[in-house]
Amino acid sequence: MSRNFLAFPAPAKLNLYLHIVGRRPDGYHLLDSHFRLIDLADTVEVAVRDDGHIELEAPTPGVAPEDDLVVRAARCLQAATGTRLGASLRLTKRIPMGAGLGGGSSDAATVLMALNRLWETGLDRRALMELAVGLGADVPFFIFGRSARATGIGEILGDLPAPAAWYVVLRPPVHVPTVDAFKFFSRKGLTRESGVDIMQTLETTQRSRNDLQDAVCEMFPVVAEALKSLKNYGAPLMTGSGSCVFLACETQDQSNRILTALSDKWDGFVARGLNVHPLYDRV
Numbered sequence: 001m002s003r004n005f006l007a008f009p010a011p012a013k014l015n016l017y018l019h020i021v022g023r024r025p026d027g028y029h030l031l032d033s034h035f036r037l038i039d040l041a042d043t044v045e046v047a048v049r050d051d052g053h054i055e056l057e058a059p060t061p062g063v064a065p066e067d068d069l070v071v072r073a074a075r076c077l078q079a080a081t082g083t084r085l086g087a088s089l090r091l092t093k094r095i096p097m098g099a100g101l102g103g104g105s106s107d108a109a110t111v112l113m114a115l116n117r118l119w120e121t122g123l124d125r126r127a128l129m130e131l132a133v134g135l136g137a138d139v140p141f142f143i144f145g146r147s148a149r150a151t152g153i154g155e156i157l158g159d160l161p162a163p164a165a166w167y168v169v170l171r172p173p174v175h176v177p178t179v180d181a182f183k184f185f186s187r188k189g190l191t192r193e194s195g196v197d198i199m200q201t202l203e204t205t206q207r208s209r210n211d212l213q214d215a216v217c218e219m220f221p222v223v224a225e226a227l228k229s230l231k232n233y234g235a236p237l238m239t240g241s242g243s244c245v246f247l248a249c250e251t252q253d254q255s256n257r258i259l260t261a262l263s264d265k266w267d268g269f270v271a272r273g274l275n276v277h278p279l280y281d282r283v
C-alpha cells in the first residue's frame, strides 16, 4: 500500500561549553552547557497508519529497530496520549552517530513534534519536553528549539543566544559511547562540587571548556590529535561526549579554507549555526 510520507528535519547540535557541576544519586551528571543548533540534519519521513502499528521501514545501522530512538519516541507519544493511530517511519541519517552531535536525540524530538501534529494529540511544547527527557537527556533541547543554556541533566533549558557563526567540524573515526565518556570522567574524580553558581564563575573563568574532553582524549587519542590540528587556527573544543571537535569561525569562507587545509588528514564538514529549530513554529 502506498503511503503519504511527509518529511521533517532533525538538526544536529554543538555544545559551545559543557561544564559538569555535580552528580545525582542515580548516577546522571549535572551539567551546565550551551547548546547550539547547526544546519547539518537528518530527515525523518512519517506516514500515519490507522492500524496503530509503528514501523521503521529500514533499520539505522547498528541499531535494532525496537531500540531505535525514532520508534521509541513514537511509542512514547502513543502511550502518553492513548491515540489509536500508528506511523510508518523512514530515516535518512546524515549526522554521524556517537559523535557528540545529538543525532539520535534530535531524530527522537522530530518524531515527537511531527506525530503530535499529524496525530492531532495537541500536547504543548512543555508537555512534549517532559515526555522527551525519558528518551534521552538532550532530547528536550531539540523541542525547546533555540540556543539554550542547559542545566540539570540537560533538561532544564533557558535562552542563551549564540553569536552568528560558522563551524568547521572534524570527525575523528571513532564512536564514543556517551555512557563511557561519563564513566571515565567520574572514575578520574574530576566532577566539580555541585551548587556553584557557574554563571558567576563563568564571567571570571574561561567559558568555553568541555569537562568531558580530557577523559575522551585519554580514551581516544585521535580526538586529541584532531583538536591539535584545529589549534593552529584558534581555540577548538570537543562537542558533547565526542568524538567530533569544532572551531567557530566568523565566515563560511574561513571555515571552508580551514577544512580544505586539513582535508588530507581529517574527515569533516562546515556547518552554520541556527537560531531556531526548523520545526519551532510547528509545535
Ligand SMILES: C[C@@](CO)(OP(=O)(O)O)[C@H](O)COP(=O)(O)OP(=O)(O)OC[C@H]1O[C@@H](n2ccc(N)nc2=O)[C@H](O)[C@@H]1O
Residues within 6 Å of the ligand: 015, 018, 027, 028, 029, 030, 031, 033, 099, 100, 101, 102, 103, 105, 135, 136, 137, 138, 139, 152, 153, 154, 178, 179, 182, 239, 240, 241, 242
Ligand atoms: C553528553 C551530551 C551533552 O549534550 O551529549 P551527547 O554527547 O550525547 O551528544 C548529552 O548530555 C547526552 O545526552 P543523551 O545522549 O541523551 O544521553 P542519555 O542517552 O540520556 O544518557 C546516556 C548515558 O550517559 C550518562 N549521562 C548522560 C547525561 C548526563 N547528564 N549525565 C550522564 O551521566 C548516563 O550514564 C546515561 O545512561
Ligand SMILES: Nc1ncnc2c1ncn2[C@@H]1O[C@H](COP(=O)(O)OP(=O)(O)O)[C@@H](O)[C@H]1O
Residues within 6 Å of the ligand: 060, 062, 063, 067, 068, 069, 070, 091, 095, 096, 097, 098, 099, 100, 101, 102, 103, 104, 105, 106, 107, 176, 178, 240, 241, 242, 243
Ligand atoms: N535514530 C538513531 N540515530 C542515531 N543513533 C541512534 C538512533 N537510535 C538509537 N541510537 C543510538 O543512540 C546512540 C547515540 O546516538 P547520537 O545521539 O547520534 O550520538 P551522541 O549521543 O554522541 O550525540 C547511538 O550510538 C545509537 O546506538
